[in-house]
Amino acid sequence: MDPSRPRATLAAVAAAVGVSRTTVSNAYNRPDQLSAALRERILAAAAELGYHGPDPVARSLRMRTASAVGLVFGDSLSRAFVDPNAVEFLQGMARACEDTGRSLLLVPAGPEATNTDTVQRAAVDGFVVYSLPPNDQHLAAVRTRPQPIVIVDSPRDVPDIDFVGVDDRVGFAKITHHVLGLGHRRIAFLVASVTGVWSDTPDVVSVAERDVGVLGERARGMQDEIGAADVQVSVWDCRASAPDMGAAAAREALAADPRPTAVMCFSDALALGALQAAADLGLRVPEDVSVTGFDDVPAAAAAGLTTVRQPTPEKGQRAVALLDKPAVDGRRVVELPTNLIVRGSTGPARDD
Amino acid sequence: MDPSRPRATLAAVAAAVGVSRTTVSNAYNRPDQLSAALRERILAAAAELGYHGPDPVARSLRMRTASAVGLVFGDSLSRAFVDPNAVEFLQGMARACEDTGRSLLLVPAGPEATNTDTVQRAAVDGFVVYSLPPNDQHLAAVRTRPQPIVIVDSPRDVPDIDFVGVDDRVGFAKITHHVLGLGHRRIAFLVASVTGVWSDTPDVVSVAERDVGVLGERARGMQDEIGAADVQVSVWDCRASAPDMGAAAAREALAADPRPTAVMCFSDALALGALQAAADLGLRVPEDVSVTGFDDVPAAAAAGLTTVRQPTPEKGQRAVALLDKPAVDGRRVVELPTNLIVRGSTGPARDD
DNA sequence: GACTGGTTCGGAAACGATTCAGATACTAGC
DNA sequence: GCTAGTATCTGAATCGTTTCCGAACCAGTC
Numbered sequence: 001m002d003p004s005r006p007r008a009t010l011a012a013v014a015a016a017v018g019v020s021r022t023t024v025s026n027a028y029n030r031p032d033q034l035s036a037a038l039r040e041r042i043l044a045a046a047a048e049l050g051y052h053g054p055d056p057v058a059r060s061l062r063m064r065t066a067s068a069v070g071l072v073f074g075d076s077l078s079r080a081f082v083d084p085n086a087v088e089f090l091q092g093m094a095r096a097c098e099d100t101g102r103s104l105l106l107v108p109a110g111p112e113a114t115n116t117d118t119v120q121r122a123a124v125d126g127f128v129v130y131s132l133p134p135n136d137q138h139l140a141a142v143r144t145r146p147q148p149i150v151i152v153d154s155p156r157d158v159p160d161i162d163f164v165g166v167d168d169r170v171g172f173a174k175i176t177h178h179v180l181g182l183g184h185r186r187i188a189f190l191v192a193s194v195t196g197v198w199s200d201t202p203d204v205v206s207v208a209e210r211d212v213g214v215l216g217e218r219a220r221g222m223q224d225e226i227g228a229a230d231v232q233v234s235v236w237d238c239r240a241s242a243p244d245m246g247a248a249a250a251r252e253a254l255a256a257d258p259r260p261t262a263v264m265c266f267s268d269a270l271a272l273g274a275l276q277a278a279a280d281l282g283l284r285v286p287e288d289v290s291v292t293g294f295d296d297v298p299a300a301a302a303a304g305l306t307t308v309r310q311p312t313p314e315k316g317q318r319a320v321a322l323l324d325k326p327a328v329d330g331r332r333v334v335e336l337p338t339n340l341i342v343r344g345s346t347g348p349a350r351d352d
Numbered sequence: 353m354d355p356s357r358p359r360a361t362l363a364a365v366a367a368a369v370g371v372s373r374t375t376v377s378n379a380y381n382r383p384d385q386l387s388a389a390l391r392e393r394i395l396a397a398a399a400e401l402g403y404h405g406p407d408p409v410a411r412s413l414r415m416r417t418a419s420a421v422g423l424v425f426g427d428s429l430s431r432a433f434v435d436p437n438a439v440e441f442l443q444g445m446a447r448a449c450e451d452t453g454r455s456l457l458l459v460p461a462g463p464e465a466t467n468t469d470t471v472q473r474a475a476v477d478g479f480v481v482y483s484l485p486p487n488d489q490h491l492a493a494v495r496t497r498p499q500p501i502v503i504v505d506s507p508r509d510v511p512d513i514d515f516v517g518v519d520d521r522v523g524f525a526k527i528t529h530h531v532l533g534l535g536h537r538r539i540a541f542l543v544a545s546v547t548g549v550w551s552d553t554p555d556v557v558s559v560a561e562r563d564v565g566v567l568g569e570r571a572r573g574m575q576d577e578i579g580a581a582d583v584q585v586s587v588w589d590c591r592a593s594a595p596d597m598g599a600a601a602a603r604e605a606l607a608a609d610p611r612p613t614a615v616m617c618f619s620d621a622l623a624l625g626a627l628q629a630a631a632d633l634g635l636r637v638p639e640d641v642s643v644t645g646f647d648d649v650p651a652a653a654a655a656g657l658t659t660v661r662q663p664t665p666e667k668g669q670r671a672v673a674l675l676d677k678p679a680v681d682g683r684r685v686v687e688l689p690t691n692l693i694v695r696g697s698t699g700p701a702r703d704d
Numbered sequence: 705g706a707c708t709g710g711t712t713c714g715g716a717a718a719c720g721a722t723t724c725a726g727a728t729a730c731t732a733g734c
Numbered sequence: 735g736c737t738a739g740t741a742t743c744t745g746a747a748t749c750g751t752t753t754c755c756g757a758a759c760c761a762g763t764c
Contacts, residue, residue, distance in 0.1 A: 007498065009720055020744045025722060034742065052496035056473045057418065058720035060409045061749050067473045068457065077446035077456070087433050095430035098460035103470055104429070105420065105457050108450035118455055121408045121419045123475050144404035146359065243650070276654065298595070299651065302628065361750055372714040377752060386712065410750035413719050 008051035016045045028054060060123060068103040069093075069323060070124035070147075072138055074131035074154070075240070076110030083241045083269045084297040085312055086130075089152070092316025093128065100324070109138035116141035126323035128152060128316075134212055148326050150319045154213035162327060164319045164334045168214050171308040171338030172221030175264070175292050178306070178340060180225060183349035184262040184290060187233045188253035189222070190274060191215055191266045192241040204233040215266060218294070222264075234260065238270055246273025247280075254281055254289065261289060261349040268293035268300045268307055275303055275345065286347030296341055304344040311336050360403035368397045380406060412475060420455040421445075421675060422476035424490055426483035426506070427592070428462030435593040435621045436649040437664055438482075441504070444668025445480065452676070461490035468493035478675035480504060480668075486564055500678050502671045506565035514679060516671045516686045520566050523660040523690030524573030527616070527644050530658070530692060532577060535701035536614040536642060539585045540605035541574070542626060543567055543618040544593040556585040567618060570646070574616075586612065590622055598625025599632075606633055606641065613641060613701040620645035620652045620659055627655055627697065638699030648693055656696040663688050 014024045019042070026033040027042040046052070060066045071093060073080050080086045097104045102125075107118050109132070119141040126148040132139050134155035142149055143161075150162045179187065189204055193215050208219035226233070236253050238245040250263055250273060263278075265271035271293030275285060283289050293300055296309035318334050366376045371394070378385040379394040398404070412418045423445060425432050432438045449456045454477075459470050461484070471493040478500040484491050486507040494501055495513075502514045509515075531539065541556055545567050560571035578585070588605050590597040602615055602625060615630075617623035623645030627637060635641050645652055648661035670686050 007720095010722095011720075021721080022723075022745080023743060026743085029722080038742085053472050054722090055413075055720050056475045057409060057413045058749090059473070059722080060475060061407075061413050061720080061751090062722045064749075066409065066475065067470070068475075070455075077450050078443050081439050081443035081446065087439055091430050091433035094433065094458060094460070097458075098429050098462065098465070101460075101465075101470060103422075103457050103459045103474055105455050106446060106449075107455045108446070108453070110450065113450070113453075118419070118450075118453060120405050121411070122455055123408045123412060123418065123420075272654075302624075359750095362752095363750075373751080374715080374753075375713060378713090381752080390712085406752090407750050410719090411752080413721090413749090414751045414753085416719075 008046075008049045010051070010054060012049055013042065013046045013051050016049060017042050025054070057123070066123045066125050067101070068105045068124045069097060069320060070105045070107050070119075070122045070127045072107045072109045072119065072127055072129045072132065072142055074109070074133065074136075076112060077106055077108045079110070079240060079242070082243075083267070084299060085241070085267060085269065085295040088295075088297060088312040089130065089316050092313030093320060094316075095313070096317040096320035100320075109136075113138070119145070126150070128319045128323065131214070134158075148323050150322045152315055152319050156212070156217075160331055162322045162332045162334075164315050164322065164336075165214075166310045166315070166336045166338050168217035168338075169221035169224070171310065171340075172218035172294065173224045174221075174338070174340040175294070175306070175308050176222045176225040178342060179262050179264060179290065179292060179346065180229070180231065182262075182290065182346060185231050185349065186258060186260045186262070187231060188250070188256075188260040188263045189219075189233050189235045189266075190238055190246055190249050190253065190263060190270045191219075191235060192238045192245065192270060202235045202237065204235055207235055218266065232260075238266075241267045241269045243269055243273035243276065246270030247277040248273075250274035250277035251281065254278065254283065259289070262292070262346070263289060264292045266294060268295045268297045268305060271305055271307065271345075272299060272303055275305065285345050287350065290346040290349070292346060300341075301343070306343045306346040307341050309339045309341050360398075360401045362403070362406060364401055365394065365398045365403050368401060369394050377406070409475070418475045418477050419453070420457045420476045421449060421672060422457045422459050422471075422474045422479045424459045424461045424471065424479055424481045424484065424494055426461070426485065426488075428464060429458055429460045431462070431592060431594070434595075435619065436651060437593070437619060437621065437647040440647075440649060440664040441482065441668050444665030445672060446668075447665065448669040448672035452672075461488075465490070471497070478502070480671045480675065483566070486510075500675050502674045504667055504671050508564070508569075512683055514674045514684045514686075516667050516674065516688075517566075518662045518667070518688045518690050520569035520690075521573035521576070523662065523692075524570035524646065525576045526573075526690070526692040527646070527658070527660050528574045528577040530694065531614050531616060531642065531644060531698065532581070532583065534614075534642065534698060537581075537583050537701065538610060538612045538614070539583060540602070540608075540612040540615045541571075541585050541587045541618075542590055542598055542601050542605065542615060542622045543571075543587060544590045544597065544622060554587045554589065556587055559587055570618065584612075590618075593619045593621045595621055595625035595628065598622030599629040600625075602626035602629035603633065606630065606635065611641070614644070614698070615641060616644045618646060620647040620649045620657060623657055623659065623697075624651060624655060627657065637697050639702065642698040642701070644698060652693075653695070658695045658698040659693050661691045661693050 010024050014021045027039045107122050127142050129151045131153045152164045208223045236249040238249045263274045274291050278285050293305045293307035296307045300307050362376050366373045379391045459474050479494050481503045483505045504516045560575045588601040590601045615626045626643050645657045645659035648659045652659050
């Protein structure tokens with residue numbers, strides 16, 4: 001509290017009491033190793049000197065443990081909190097951390113970060129990498145660190161690194177099956193790619209072929225269902241999974257003539273924006289246009305959004321669990337299930 | 353990457369190249385202090401040995417800086433992500449951190465944490481304390497640390513510690529004025545106290561008098577407007593600022609006979625739940641019941657909620673800014689303004 | 705050849721703790 | 735009185751860096 005006085009250290013306390021450093025250390029970490037009376041004297045002297053327990057950094061250095069796990073985010077941290085699905089993931093990780101008495105270090109690694117210093121300076125026992133583009137410099141930086149690593153969602157298929165994700169392809173196939181079953185043949189596909197910006201008018205085939213992240217998986221799931229059927233899919237890149245981005249793209253997509261009868265979204269965040277856009281345009285859902293999402297965030301239920309549920313908080317917990325029990329043989333892959341949740345935002349196509 | 357081989361240190365690299373540790377350190381931290389050729393040789397040897405830059409913990413110890421700021425949360429971390437206002441605060445802090453190239457350490461300090469180890473083990477350059485009850489053990493633990501501290505929201509009036517908050521009292525007075533002006537005289541007040549659980553049926557006067565946190569401020573603002581007027585206020589403690597909690601309490605509150613004509617909520621999170629409850633009960637808003645919130649989270653606009661806007665992300669940024677420029681003389685208090693935002697969820701009282 | 709000014713490099717002391725292998729004293733048992 | 739055993743405490747090495755201060759070197763000038 002008093003910055004003027006020289007920093008109190010364990011050695012200073014030891015000197016004041018007239019015991020060795022070992023004994024002071026024991027007073028804090030192994031009370032059974034010294035008499036209660038001496039311990040009291042040490043604690044009193046410590047309080048007197050303004051010493052309040054071992055320095056966490058020095059302790060970390062010596063013990064080789066930081067009691068913290070690091071989370072490296074694909075998007076900029078401040079934008080991460082705009083996507084409710086990312087927030088749910090954070091929640092899962094936070095719960096796992098607090099259950100084990102550790103802290104959670106959020107490491108900024110957005111695309112605008114020009115260097116990887118933050119990763120290199122992070123004092124953690126392990127890293128969870130969430131939704132990073134392949135060949136990202138931060139991923140490379142994390143890999144050079146000796147701590148255990150778990151990748152969530154993206155990139156898939158990194159050799160030697162444990163992975164947690166869901167069956168995105170199957171999940172998106174399910175919801176595509178549902179939409180096609182309702183008769184929709186003109187579909188706007190709102191996406192947010194973490195792997196880069198697309199050309200002006202990407203088509204779904206090239207997305208499915210070229211995107212190696214979550215988006216590619218879902219696009220392939222869509223293709224699995226469409227097959228050779230005569231379905232027109234227009235792709236709109238929203239660049240970020242946020243409601244306002246989805247609203248903007250949906251407004252544009254719904255202005256097309258002929259208008260798509262369904263708007264399928266990469267995420268609930270985008271879909272919630274799309275619902276807003278439809279309302280703004282005076283379109284009824286699902287009579288005039290059907291809307292679907294992905295994730296099943298809490299707001300989706302309130303909005304009556306048809307979507308695919310994935311156990312997002314559990315992803316965070318599983319990732320931390322993998323960190324704690326390092327692999328003994330080979331790469332571990334945890335693939336969690338998805339479920340189609342049909343609500344009121346989808347209905348039969350009505351083309352007139 | 354290869355855990356079997358002995359950990360590569362700066363000293364090992366120095367030995368391999370045949371230079372001193374100083375020189376290797378300079379190769380990483382001050383490239384201008386040695387010839388480019390030697391630097392290349394050192395980096396090559398480092399790569400060969402599997403050394404990838406200075407150990408962050410050792411570096412922290414020596415340099416007395418952790419490049420991270422700590423956030424101590426009043427609620428359990430996993431519940432923090434349920435309140436959209438807390439998420440917005442996090443977003444503000446995250447932005448401030450990434451702008452300055454630091455990481456953000458989330459330190460669990462919920463009421464169920466039995467010890468303060470996490471605080472004591474946190475390697476950070478400063479602490480932001482968010483919405484903690486007074487006399488909390490974690491706050492005490494933080495205060496023993498020599499790092500700078502900033503308190504946000506609660507507790508107010510801690511001597512010597514910088515503070516960031518908003519004019520909660522004035523803000524709540526504004527919205528109370530609005531509601532009373534619409535003729536409401538039977539009001540349900542949904543609260544979430546961070547300072548403890550109340551008796552079964554607290555009344556607003558005792559809340560205003562006894563709560564020393566944000567809730568107390570707002571309750572006092574309410575009282576300022578009500579004065580001696582004949583207004584019945586029933587208080588419902590939701591215990592956590594989450595939509596489902598608000599919904600449950602609102603259902604109960606709206607079952608009373610005579611029914612309150614307005615539900616005023618401590619936060620938007622509760623109010624969003626209250627809106628849901630009203631819909632479930634078949635009550636029209638605002639014809640049958642008016643609902644108000646506080647915070648103006650993004651979802652409030654979509655829901656058409658009358659509320660009080662507070663610049664939550666800015667709170668996070670200002671807190672970090674205070675951390676960076678330690679006070680030279682006396683305690684600093686930053687009080688940000690609030691604005692009444694009238695939307696469609698409030699209307700004239702219609703008592704029949 | 706001594707001196708100067710500018711590079712480049714090394715020695716060694718911090719930074720603040722933990723921990724293992726003893727040392728010391730003290731009690732109990734015979 | 736002697737030994738064994740236990741409770742209590744200490745010495746010293748170690749974790750992996752950074753950095754101050756001085757030394758070495760080299761070319762050029764008087």
